Amino acid sequence: MLVKIAVIGSKGLPPKQGGIEHHCAEIYPxxxxxxxxxxxxxxxxxxxMSAQDIYDYEGVRVTSIPSLPFRGLDALLTSALAxxxxxxxxxxVIHFHALGPSLFSWIPRLFSPRSKVVVTCHGLDWQRAKWGKLSSFLIRSGEWM
Structure with a gap:
């Protein structure tokens, strides 16, 4: 049986940095x-790539989503649009990686109830020193979803 899977929360492929990108590069191909x-x-x-450009990475279709050049807002905007x-x-299956992107897991739960929504927590990002109070709060809110 063919399963159609959407992946949200990775910066992209091929992996240049970050554990989530390396994780995705290993499992999805x-x-x-x-x-x-x-x-x-x-x-x-x-x-x-330009927004909405699609390319192949070892059989995985990668769609480029518009983003902003601001730390934190970049991930939120891309995750919401995705x-x-x-x-x-x-x-x-709609698979969210990390707590920040999972803040938007309610969207497919509401508008695509047939899809199974899965969240993988790769770490407690809200505890990292690099995030301010507002960012930490938003990331932690993903746990409640």
Whole structure:
């Protein structure tokens, strides 16, 4: 049985930095090799592609989503837009990586109830010193979703 999977929360592929990107580069090509479809929604600031450009990474379709060059806002905007787009595409699974992006997991739960929504917490990002109080609060809010 073919499973259609959307991936939200990775900056993009191929991995240049970050654990989530390396994680995605390892698991999703293997899932594609088993005959499933995987669409990964990436930040245009990371991929250096125009918004809505699509390219292939080892069988994974990577779609570049518009982003802003501001730390924190970049991830929030891309995750929100990806959640909206994924909610319209009839995915079997919508997989959010990290707590910040999972703040928008309510969107497919509401607008794509047939899709299974999965969240993988790779770490408690809200505890990291690099984030201010507002950013930490927003990231931590993803736990409640």
């Amino acid at each position: 293997r899932i594609v090799a088993q005959g499933h479809d995987v669409d990964l929604y990436a930040r245009s600031s990371y991929t250096q 959640a909206i787009i994924a909610s319209t595409r009839n995915y079997d």
